[in-house]
Amino acid sequence: MNIFKVNRLGILVTAAIITVILIIRQLGLLETTEDRIYDGYFQLRGPQAPPENIAIIGIDDESIGKLGRWPWPRHLHAQLLDHLAQAKAVAFDLTVNTADAPEEDLAFANAIKKQKGVVLAAHFSYSPQDGDMVQTLRLPVKDLLAVTRSLGFVNTPTEKDNVVRRAQAVITHNQKLLPSLPLAAVMAYEGIPFKELDFQPEKGARAGFLTIPQLQNTMPLINFWGPARTFPTYSYEKVLHGEIPPEAFKDKIVFVGAVSPVFKDEVNNPYSRGNMILQGNLPVPGVEIHANAAASFQLGQYVYRAPAAVNILLITVTGVLAYLLTGRRKALQGFGFLFLFAVITVTASYWFWNSQHLWIDLGALLITLFFTYLGTTVVNFVLTEREKRNIQGLFGRYVNPQVVNLLLDNPHMVELGGKRCEVTVMFSDIRGFTAYSEGKQPEEVVKRLNEYFSEMTACVFKYDGTLDKYLGDGLMAVFGAPIETADHAQKAVDAAREMHQRLQDLNAQWTARGEHTFDIGIGLNSGFVLSGNIGSKERTEFTVIGETVNLASRLESLNKQYHSRIILSENTFRHLKQAGELPSDLSELGEVPVRGLQQPVKIYTLTKMNE
Structure with a gap:
């Protein structure tokens, strides 16, 4: 039998299925499915060794137990900086927008002066006013802002399902550009001055040799290295007390931030969604999200979402091929071709994601495959029954019953x-x-x-x-x-x-x-x-x-x-x-x-x- 034999009903059903799936995709009804598949790619790939030049100093439960309740006096941060003198950049994922005792702020300010690559955190707060949401930039206190050479916002965008997949590199506030904390940290590490930061909504951000793409006005997708504690994380109090040698941070980007659940600064990344307890992948501290983003910015490793036109073309081609391969076949035989096609599609999609960092809408492709097969199977049943009736009517009077049965089968x-x-x-x-x-x-x-x-x-x-x-x-x-x-x-x-x-x-x-x-x-x-x-x-x-x-x-x-x-x-x-x-x-x-x-x-x- 010719596998490319077509019929009008099969073509119409296939075209209708493709059209409906394209409409559903355009309405965004498949995004949750696509996001879950995207997260599954990371889990399938497994954690990878992160860049060796990025480390985290975590404010953990042990540090709180030994140093006292949070917030700590800022002279401790000053002492911490003394132990990080060999680091090329130190980014504090801590809000310091309220004043401490004058001597505490002074101690921290003097330490920042001595360390060239210190990046302090700013954050945006949102409050309702006259029916609108008002955005307010919360900066460090004046004494610290006056001495810091770099500043970065720490707000982390999450998707609708509360999973972080993207990183916002730059934001415009009061007609001025402000980098994110991870981008500011990488700029400090590479010695890129703030004046070289540029941003165009259609192209993305650029700072020196760093290029952060922004396709279709969307933020870049981070190439996450793994779940929580993938990046080397050291206890704050152990670094402070000299238990970790200063050489461990030589020529590195060091992020300082909360890793204790007490701070509730935890989010999900693709590695930690699902049943996190059973999988052993707990939510990721915000400071480690920044570390992942900084690694992506520095290495230029992003995942690119395939353009809508490419996905539309792939959905259409998949539907047509699925019809040609499963149409006019028996249901079981058609399912075999469907399964083989699905395996090839999944394998190819994962290869593009893992090797080419290209995210294709696999969910839409698999749904197209399944419903095309289902549609063609129903069409085949209708056509087969009609064909059997035709054969019975044409040959029932002319040949013996055994031949009729052979023709029907x-x-x-x-x-x-x-x-x-x-x-x-x-x-x-x-x-x-x-x-x-x-x-x-x-x-x-x-x-x-x-x-x-x-x-x-x-x-x-x-x-x-x-x-x-x-x-x-x-x-x-x-x-x-x-x-x-x-x-x-x-x-x-x-x-x-x-x-x-x-x-x-x-x-x-x-x-x-x-x-x-x-x-x-x-x-x-x-x-x-x-x-x-x-x-x-x-x-x-x-x-x-x-x-x-x-x-x-x-x-x-x-x-x-x-x-x-x-x-x-x-x-x-x-x-x-x-x-x-x-x-x-x-x-x-x-x-x-x-x-x-x-x-x-x-x-x-x-x-x-x-x-």
């Missing part, structure tokens, strides 16, 4: 359109039927014909012949169509012999009843014909046409001339000879001219049937 074996094939055609006619029917009641004649045709038709069916039509007191049969068989000539001869034998049995019964007997003449010819459904819009019938049919009819009429009961053409003789099945009683009658043919035709008979 294998509808591809018959072409319902025109088809050229090699067959053996049989014509049979009752001798002297006109004389017999004269003076008899129509009911009696019809009853005798029905009795006769029942036996003759049974002989045709027994040898897999197709009853083409009844012709008054004769019949036309075909061997080798609609199901092609190589031994059609032999089956036609066998059927003819049995028709003769059954007629003798009928004649014996009729003689015993004192009724008139019949005699028949049969003509057989083998060759190529055009087979198919022929007729009008109102009614069509399966038949065969061509010179092969015409010659078989003329051979049947020659039986009167040769006083025989069967005449075979040279073509039928050749088929029997090639098969090595020449009847022992086959006898040549000679050559006869046939109207419409230039050369005379050599004909044969079976002598035993003429006895």
